[in-house]
Amino acid sequence: MTNETAAKAGPSAGDILAGNRRALARAITLAESSRPDHRARAETLLAELLPATGKAIRVGLSGPPGVGKSTFIESFGGYLTGKGRKVAVLAVDPSSARSGGSILGDKTRMETLARDPNAFIRPTPSGGTLGGVARRTRDAMLLCEAAGFDVVLIETVGVGQSEVAVADLTDMFLLLVGPGGGDELQGIKRGIMELADLVVVTKADGDLLPAARLAAADYGGALHLIRPKSAHWTAEVILTSAMANQGLAEVWDAIGRHHRALTDSGELASLRAGQLSAAFWTSVREGLLGALLNEPDAKSLAARLEADVSAGKLTPAAAARLLLQRPS
Numbered sequence: 001m002t003n004e005t006a007a008k009a010g011p012s013a014g015d016i017l018a019g020n021r022r023a024l025a026r027a028i029t030l031a032e033s034s035r036p037d038h039r040a041r042a043e044t045l046l047a048e049l050l051p052a053t054g055k056a057i058r059v060g061l062s063g064p065p066g067v068g069k070s071t072f073i074e075s076f077g078g079y080l081t082g083k084g085r086k087v088a089v090l091a092v093d094p095s096s097a098r099s100g101g102s103i104l105g106d107k108t109r110m111e112t113l114a115r116d117p118n119a120f121i122r123p124t125p126s127g128g129t130l131g132g133v134a135r136r137t138r139d140a141m142l143l144c145e146a147a148g149f150d151v152v153l154i155e156t157v158g159v160g161q162s163e164v165a166v167a168d169l170t171d172m173f174l175l176l177v178g179p180g181g182g183d184e185l186q187g188i189k190r191g192i193m194e195l196a197d198l199v200v201v202t203k204a205d206g207d208l209l210p211a212a213r214l215a216a217a218d219y220g221g222a223l224h225l226i227r228p229k230s231a232h233w234t235a236e237v238i239l240t241s242a243m244a245n246q247g248l249a250e251v252w253d254a255i256g257r258h259h260r261a262l263t264d265s266g267e268l269a270s271l272r273a274g275q276l277s278a279a280f281w282t283s284v285r286e287g288l289l290g291a292l293l294n295e296p297d298a299k300s301l302a303a304r305l306e307a308d309v310s311a312g313k314l315t316p317a318a319a320a321r322l323l324l325q326r327p328s
Ligand SMILES: Nc1nc2c(ncn2[C@@H]2O[C@H](COP(=O)(O)OP(=O)(O)OP(=O)(O)O)[C@@H](O)[C@H]2O)c(=O)[nH]1
Pocket: 063, 064, 065, 066, 067, 068, 069, 070, 071, 072, 102, 109, 157, 202, 203, 204, 205, 206, 208, 240, 241, 242, 243, 244
C-alpha cells in the first residue's frame, strides 16, 4: 500500500492494537472531528476496539492555576514509565480562552515526558459543550487504552465544572493544592474537595516545606468534615515535590491501594457502569437538541423564546413547551 492509500484508508484497529502512535493520534483526530464521515469512522474503530479497552487505571487530576500540575505530570509520568508503565496524558481545557496557549506551554513544560516512548500526551480540543468535550476525551481515553496505555491521566484546570466532567470519566480524582494552605483552601469549592480521593500538596521542598506541612494538616482537617465519597476508601493527603521527585512513590502507592479497594469491593465496576449510562444519556440529550435546532426556524424561535424568558415575559417551562410543540 502506498502512503497515500494508507492515509485514505485511515488508522486501522490492528495498527492501534499494535501500539502504533501515529495511528493512535490519527484515530483521536477522527474522534474529535465534527465531520459526520469522520465520526462514523471513529465509531466503527471504537466498536472494534472496545474489547481491548477498560484495563487502564484512569486518574483525573486538577488544581488551581499555577499549582504545579504540568510539573507534577512530567515527574510522575516519568516515574511511572520508569516502572515500566505506559502513560497517556489527556488534557481537558473547556475554557476556550486558555486553549492553544496552555497546551503549547504544557508541551514545553512536559518536555521529557513528551519525548518518552512510553508516554503519550494529547490535549483535547476545547470548544462546544462540556458534554462534547467529555465525549471526545472518553473516546481518546478508550483509544489510548486499546493502544496499550495502562495508566491514563486526565488533567483539567481547576476552575469549576470541568473537574466534575473529568471525575465522571475516571476511577480516581487527585486534587493538587499548593503549600498556601488556609487561604487557598477557602478558594477551593467544597464540591471539588468532595470529589478528591487524594489531595496532593505540591512544592513541598526548600523554603516551602514548612508551609507545605501546615497546608497538609489544613487539608487533612478539611477532609474530615466531608462525607466520604466511597465506602471503601478514605481520602488521603500526600506531600510531594515534583522538582525533587519526592512523594511520587507514595502517590502511586495510594493510587494502587485505591484501585484494589474499589476493584475488590465491586465499587469500580459499578462506578464505571454508572459513568457509561450517564454518558449515554448525555449523548442522547445532545443528539436530540442538535436534531431539534437543525430543523428549519427552530433556532430563531428558540432565540425569541429565550429573550422572552430572560425578559420575564414567559416562564422557562412554558417557553420550552412552545418550542417543543411548535407546529412544523
Ligand atoms: N519549588 C517548587 N516549585 C514548583 C514545583 N512544581 C512546580 N513548581 C513551580 O510552580 C510554577 C507552576 O508550575 P506548573 O507546573 O506550570 O503549574 P500548572 O498547575 O501546570 O499551571 P497552569 O497550567 O498554568 O495552571 C512553575 O514556576 C514551577 O516551576 C515543585 O515541586 N517545587
